[in-house]
Amino acid sequence: MKRRLLTSGFIVLFLIGFSETVFSQKIKNDSIKDRDWRIEVEPTSFIFRGASLHISRNITKNNRLNIGLYFLALDIPKRAIPGMFNEYVSETADVRLAYEFAVVARYSFPVAGINPYVGLIVGWERFDVVQSPLPGVFINTGVITPFIGHEIYVFRKMIFINPQLRGVFYVLPTKNPSYRPETMEPFFVLPALSVGIKI
Numbered sequence: 001m002k003r004r005l006l007t008s009g010f011i012v013l014f015l016i017g018f019s020e021t022v023f024s025q026k027i028k029n030d031s032i033k034d035r036d037w038r039i040e041v042e043p044t045s046f047i048f049r050g051a052s053l054h055i056s057r058n059i060t061k062n063n064r065l066n067i068g069l070y071f072l073a074l075d076i077p078k079r080a081i082p083g084m085f086n087e088y089v090s091e092t093a094d095v096r097l098a099y100e101f102a103v104v105a106r107y108s109f110p111v112a113g114i115n116p117y118v119g120l121i122v123g124w125e126r127f128d129v130v131q132s133p134l135p136g137v138f139i140n141t142g143v144i145t146p147f148i149g150h151e152i153y154v155f156r157k158m159i160f161i162n163p164q165l166r167g168v169f170y171v172l173p174t175k176n177p178s179y180r181p182e183t184m185e186p187f188f189v190l191p192a193l194s195v196g197i198k199i
Contacts, residue, residue, distance in 0.1 A: 034063045034157055040196035042072070050074025050097070054194065056104060064108050070121060072100040084188050085129075088181040093131040100125040100143065114150065121145035121166075129182055137180045142171035147192075158198050166190040 036058045045052035056068025076084065076095040089095065102123020109116050127139040149164035170184040 034058075035198035036063070037199045038066065038068070038196050039199065040162060040194040042192060042194045044193065045072060045074045048074040048077060052194075054104060054196075056106065064110070066106050068104045068106075070100070070102040070104045070123065073097055076127070080188075084185055086181070086183050086185060088183070089129055090131055093129055095130075096128045098126040098128050098138075102143065102145075108151075115153075116148070116150045119147050119149070121147065125170075127184075137182050138176045139173055139182065139184060140176075141173035141184055144169045144171055145190075160196055160198070162194040162196055164192045164194070166192055 038054070038056045040052075040054040040056075042052040042054075050073040052070075052072045052074075054068055054070045056066045058064075058066045074097055076097060078091055081089055081091050081093060081095055085095070100123055102121045104119060104121050106117050106119035109118075121143070122145075123143050125141050125143050127141075128136060129139060130136045145166050145168045147164045147166040149162055151160045151162050153160045166189070168188040168190050170186055170188070173184045175183065
């Protein structure tokens, strides 16, 4: 499973580079000043009965460093369960990310008119795990997520698509009830995609 996710992540990065070729000429023609605020959502969160919101602001004059707040909630796809949890969580279980609250920092590198960046998400998550006929278990965990990505502008420097490759580290998970064997794997590779607007 992890190998498949890593492979799909590399495919996403390849598509980023290819897409940049298509959009770069349009970006050069759209000379408009960069904006300080970003609002982003992840379409997959809506597909999996959830919601997401990432609001960030540039904090340097050259607009390379921005910080923000991040929220996410969704049903965990069945295919992702074996990579995220230990063997005591069945792939047939119903697992929901009840919430993730986090702070995000992102630093971009101007490279020949394109917009790659590196970043870090630090926050807290709660998972609700239900496996019949067992009672449910709640898992709370810290999360540290370094990521790389690239903004692809589709309208001037305002509307963009934002593919990422994330490495998710789960830190100090706790369970309720504590005697249950279900827990998180320590590391998970996650391709992600958001769409956003600068204001």
